[in-house]
Amino acid sequence: MTGIPNVSDQLRSAVQQNAAFSATGLLERLFSRLFHGLVYPQIWEDPVADLAALQIGPQDNIVCIASGGCNVMSYLTADPASITAVDLSPAHVALGRLKLAAAQHLDAQGFFDFFGRADRAGNVAVYDRRIAPHLDPVTRAYWDARPYVRRRIAMFGRGFYRFGLLGRFLGALRAVARLAGVDFRRFATCATLDDQRRFFDARIAPLFDAPAIRFLARSRAALFGLGIPPAQYDKLEADGGGDILPVLRDRARKLLCGFPLSENYFARQALTRSYAAAEAGSVPPYLDAAAFPALRRNAGRVRVLNRSLTDLLAEMPASQTQAYVLLDAQDWMTDEQLNALWHQITRTAAPGARLIFRTGGAADILPGRVSTTLLATWRRDDEASAKGFAADRSAIYGGFHCYRQIG
Template structure:
């Protein structure tokens, strides 16, 4: 990773400038983002696309993360997608997925690689069909080793179990099993009522554990969820400082509010995989019915290892219609937020939409960016509330949608 990338990641998460414990935690969190964080991202592209009314006339700018959202947007056939991320791992993963969609022989091979993600033949698929289509730097990345094995070998060893999030979920499973709970049993529930009964009997008591309560109140313990120290504070603020209560409420939504046979986030949380038979819920881009659209649209995506504000600064005025920021703004200072929205407003067409998530429930923009900027946008409370209610990932406090006036 270049020194420039390291500095950019640090700038994105360092809200504390003085020498303190908070500063050290910011640095520790920034280091995590130099590697793979999300093998599967934790935002629901289905509710996002519905709220945005994404379609063929749209030009999208988004945070790439692990690529599930970028690839899923292609099911709506947007005119272009510019995906940006500060993690080189995420950038290479997105480029690999796009090349796979274009060059693998069929959906079965594509699903083997990114759905099952644990088949012994997956490395051969990468070597035969994908790596020859990538540039030398990308080939070197996937052939490169971490420990004794190549990076590409992760797709034969359960890719969803890797990364910061996968490791974090594995640790939670270990803690749960030490408490006599097997989270995978949730997936045997046949109705939402059975899901809730399992949660109340097995999962909820874990939040009363002194160990869980101690760990949850330490910001570093939640780095595995991609929660930086500043966002940890916003989470706690929603429950008068009791972050344990917030985490329990959001886990309840994840495990109880949506049938497990339609919620792939619950499958990942409970087992770090999708259904072994390939018949369970998956992100839209992995569904067989969408493969042709994903293949056709893959060439319209550009993936960049840059900060989103810098990318926007290079785009023409009035050239974009959709912006998906995930929860990146929760990391930002007021100055960074203002710079971002200055570029969003400059590049936005009339009627453009911006969708983002927040760790806390409240919209974070009022009072933090200049009123002259915010006055050019209209907040959509109905679409925001609906998207939040429909978000199967359940981890965030709010989903927010703004529309450009005119």
């Protein structure tokens, strides 16, 4: 389509806020380059917390950021009228479209083998025979491409969650822990929350005092594997009074000790880069076996686009959107970008619309940055925000924020 900005230009606009030859500017350019590829094989926001805050119903049209697509697929379990998902990463768009096609053309067991286990050698043949013929040409070309020796789709026969920036980052953490004598497999056998806390305090917490960990954590580039750009790193560091280590330690403790392991698939991913059985709590909602009929029924209601959120909203009709999910994208934005986004959100929002976002730091970033005229039509729901933060099993963010349109 003409008039749509180049994706590389959109990524530069989203991430690059400083001069090219400054230290921060160089890091921003490296991060935007990495974001062309797969970052999140699984997103690191809890869709169960999202669903509770948004209270999605059959009449709702949702606009969200796609990321790895776990959120989009999980929202389908609430039977929304439509979902429009956008992402600046072509890899994330291809992953979302792959999931949607698979939901429509596989059975429940095949779908779980593909995305729940994601390590079956036969998955590649299933893709060729049952999914690929139903993909659009751009998406099929992405998965059929051979960046090195194997096609990209081969990741689903080799343990998909080991790949991408996040998968490799978690693998590196496991390697560092092993060198320090900490075996995460033992943590994964903890039977109670008390067992988890004792193991964490005795074996994992001391890792944050190791010189190598302290050095790496204080390097902004070291956290690119978590999808944290320089601007967001600064917010995390500010929460620790200038030292990011206490923040990382506290959030790791919530991730690994805040919920029983049997009910927190984020912790299992951090420990093993895999899921357990297809049961509620141990997998994202869309991989729960009971959810598959809703996925198949509703997958045709989703569009996944390689666009910026602001540009997409500018083309949408006024007052027709009931729910927005911004993930943590606003942490990356300048004041000008924030106001442009909120102008379009306010224009497209239906009466009573709900909106959620997360922040790396604890504070709500909107007051003082977004025009008071725009925010005057919205109210922060403090109760829903607090509940969402407490319930978010991913534990990586400092704040969960829920806003409601008040007219």
